[in-house]
Amino acid sequence: MTHKERTRARILDEAAQAMREHGHAGIGVASLMKRAGLTHGGFYAHFSDRNDLVAAAIDRMFEDSASMLARHLEQDDARGGLASLIDYYLSDSHRERVAKGCPIAALGSEAGRLPSAARERFEAGLERFQAAISKALRNLGFSDPDEQASSTVAEMVGALMLARATRDARTAGLMLAHSRERLKQRLGLIAAH
Amino acid sequence: MTHKERTRARILDEAAQAMREHGHAGIGVASLMKRAGLTHGGFYAHFSDRNDLVAAAIDRMFEDSASMLARHLEQDDARGGLASLIDYYLSDSHRERVAKGCPIAALGSEAGRLPSAARERFEAGLERFQAAISKALRNLGFSDPDEQASSTVAEMVGALMLARATRDARTAGLMLAHSRERLKQRLGLIAAH
DNA sequence: TGTACATCAGTGAACGCGCGTTCACTGATGTAC
DNA sequence: TGTACATCAGTGAACGCGCGTTCACTGATGTAC
Numbered sequence: 452m453t454h455k456e457r458t459r460a461r462i463l464d465e466a467a468q469a470m471r472e473h474g475h476a477g478i479g480v481a482s483l484m485k486r487a488g489l490t491h492g493g494f495y496a497h498f499s500d501r502n503d504l505v506a507a508a509i510d511r512m513f514e515d516s517a518s519m520l521a522r523h524l525e526q527d528d529a530r531g532g533l534a535s536l537i538d539y540y541l542s543d544s545h546r547e548r549v550a551k552g553c554p555i556a557a558l559g560s561e562a563g564r565l566p567s568a569a570r571e572r573f574e575a576g577l578e579r580f581q582a583a584i585s586k587a588l589r590n591l592g593f594s595d596p597d598e599q600a601s602s603t604v605a606e607m608v609g610a611l612m613l614a615r616a617t618r619d620a621r622t623a624g625l626m627l628a629h630s631r632e633r634l635k636q637r638l639g640l641i642a643a644h
Numbered sequence: 645m646t647h648k649e650r651t652r653a654r655i656l657d658e659a660a661q662a663m664r665e666h667g668h669a670g671i672g673v674a675s676l677m678k679r680a681g682l683t684h685g686g687f688y689a690h691f692s693d694r695n696d697l698v699a700a701a702i703d704r705m706f707e708d709s710a711s712m713l714a715r716h717l718e719q720d721d722a723r724g725g726l727a728s729l730i731d732y733y734l735s736d737s738h739r740e741r742v743a744k745g746c747p748i749a750a751l752g753s754e755a756g757r758l759p760s761a762a763r764e765r766f767e768a769g770l771e772r773f774q775a776a777i778s779k780a781l782r783n784l785g786f787s788d789p790d791e792q793a794s795s796t797v798a799e800m801v802g803a804l805m806l807a808r809a810t811r812d813a814r815t816a817g818l819m820l821a822h823s824r825e826r827l828k829q830r831l832g833l834i835a836a837h
Numbered sequence: 838t839g840t841a842c843a844t845c846a847g848t849g850a851a852c853g854c855g856c857g858t859t860c861a862c863t864g865a866t867g868t869a870c
Numbered sequence: 871t872g873t874a875c876a877t878c879a880g881t882g883a884a885c886g887c888g889c890g891t892t893c894a895c896t897g898a899t900g901t902a903c
Contacts, residue, residue, distance in 0.1 A: 454899095455846065474757055476669045480890060492893085493847045501890065549756070555806070560753040562809035563742070564667055570811075577809055601806075601819050602799065602826040609802025610795070613748070616755035616770055618763075626794050633795040637830070647866095648879065673857060685860085686880045694857065 459497045462487045466508040467515070468550040471557035475505055475565055506568035512554035513576030519553075520583045529590045534640040536587075540607050541627040541634075546614050555580060555604075556611040580604060588638070603638065606630055652690045655680045659701040660708070661743040664750035668698055668758055699761035705747035706769030712746075713776045722783045727833040729780075733800050734820040734827075739807050748773060748797075749804040773797060781831070796831065799823055 452460075465486040469478040480501060481491040498504040523536035539545060545552050555577055558565075562573050585600035593599050610630035614623040635641045645653075658679040662671040673694060674684040691697040716729035732738060738745050748770055751758075755766050778793035786792050803823035807816040828834045 458846075474667075474669070474754060476667070477757060479888075481888085489846095490848050491890090492849060495891075496846060555809075556753065558753055559802075559805045559809060560749065560751055561667060562805075564670060574809060574811060577806065598822045598826075601822040602803070605802035605806055605819070605823050606795065606799040607802070608806065609752075609798035609800070612752045612755075612805075613770065613794075613798055613801065616748075616752060616767060618767060626798070629791045629794040630798050633791075651879075672855075674855085682879095683881050684857090685882060688858070689879060 455497075458487070458489070462489070462494075462497055462504075463507055463511045466504055467511040470505070470508055471512060471552065471554060472550040475558065475561055475569070480504075502566040502568060505566055506572050509554065509558075509565070509569045509572040509576065512557075513572070513579065515551065516553055516555075516576060516580060517583075520580065524583060524587050529587065530640060533584075533587050533591065533638065534635055537607070537631055537634050537638075537640070541610055541614075541631045543620070543624050543627065546611060546623060546627060549615065553608070553611065555608050556615070559608060559612060591639075599638070603634060606634060648689075651680075651682070655682070655687075655690055655697075656700055656704045659697055660704040660747075663698070663701050664705060664745065664747060665743040668751065668754055668762070673697075695759040695761060698759055699765050702747065702751075702758070702762045702765040702769065705750075706765070706772065708744065709746055709748075709769060709773060710776075713773065717776060717780050722780065723833060726777075726780050726784065726831065727828055730800070730824055730827050730833070734803055734807075734824045736813070736817050736820065739804060739816060739820060742808065746801070746804065748801050749808070752801060752805060784832075792831070796827060799827060 462483065466478065466483055469483060469486065480494050483504075484491045484494050494504075498507065519539070520536065523539065524532045526532045540553065549557050554573070558573070562570060562577075565573060581597075581600050581604050584604055585596040588596035588599050588603075607630070610626060614626045617623040617626065632641075655676065659671065659676055662676060662679065673687050676697075677684045677687050687697075691700065712732070713729065716732065717725045719725045733746065742750050747766070751766070755763060755770075758766060774790075774793050774797050777797055778789040781789035781792050781796075800823070803819060807819045810816040810819065825834075
């Protein structure tokens with residue numbers, strides 16, 4: 452990895468974090484470059500324009516997302532893996548760390564307004580996310596894994612987003628806990644009560 | 645209602661629609677006033693500044709939301725009312741009409757970045773939405789209506805948002821259909837299959 | 838080993854533009870007499 | 871009924887500012903001989 456490649460990666464890391472935290476319009480070229488320890492003029496040595504950056508930053512976010520999924524789902528205990536994914540995704544720590552967390556919950560309602568290249572990457576990332584959950588459910592023996600995955604991802608993303616919209620940490624935590632319990636129960640990961 | 649009040653209402657209607665469609669940063673004072681058939685200078689006769697408008701526009705959106713909820717839930721058939729709410733909320737027509745639809749799905753992931761007055765109104769609107777669902781579930785005899793409402797609203801909002809992030813109308817429609825079925829089944833509104 | 842030179846990542850001043858906001862002004866409306 | 875005047879919603883030019891983008895330049899690095 453050359454010096455230039457490392458610099459580009461650093462800019463992308465910062466962009467991927469800043470955009471999850473401040474939205475796609477919330478971070479400018481100048482402040483982004485400053486975060487990466489550079490001046491704004493150098494930006495165009497790495498990206499053709501801002502839209503190019505946004506698209507690459509979306510991909511970068513979904514790399515985090517993919518390794519998070521792999522960490523939980525690619526283990527011997529399929530049932531425990533899915534349960535630990537749900538527990539992590541709907542945890543207070545994930546709720547608090549928007550900048551490092553799931554791009555779908557961080558940017559979901561902005562997806563349709565992203566510049567078109569970025570929007571395509573977002574949609575591809577969402578599909579990969581749903582496919583990973585679907586695969587896990589198929590491995591657990593579900594006969595309709597795609598349908599279950601679609602519904603499961605909707606509740607995961609929705610619950611995290613709503614918890615983040617709620618300022619009171621206790622209330623937000625309860626919302627996450629409710630969805631955690633319902634989801635695991637519904638997917639047969641804990642006993643019904 | 646005076647002439648001035650009607651003008652203010654017209655500006656707010658336009659703002660509430662434009663912000664759901666383009667995000668809170670996606671509509672400027674000048675273009676908003678143009679949409680309302682006025683020039684930008686007159687804006688400050690109606691609002692103290694842009695933040696004031698954003699907060700009032702959020703309230704305006706949740707008025708639409710409240711009347712949508714009432715239309716479905718305030719009818720004699722409680723079970724049928726909740727089912728028709730779910731069918732409408734997760735319909736293709738709601739998916740297509742962001743500007744007139746649920747503000748939670750339209751702005752959810754931006755909520756934490758709204759100016760503070762607007763953020764408070766958003767959170768209050770979200771609470772009212774959840775309370776309305778909870779009340780409906782209590783009327784249907786659920787022993788844990790708040791927990792069920794929290795999980796139900798999460799999936800409704802999440803599914804609509806993800807369907808809107810999906811450009812292919814058929815795929816988007818399927819996502820809505822999956823959540824519609826799961827939700828109604830889970831809440832005992834249709835027979836399990 | 839030491840000098841000369843090409844490369845190129847990064848710098849920083851400058852650009853045009855659209856933003857939110859201000860403010861002196863206009864002109865339609867309605868009241869006073 | 872007709873004239874004089876006060877009110878005030880709305881106009882449009884102007885402001886300072888931060889944005890994305892361009893580009894002539896700098897200066898560290900590594901190769902050639």
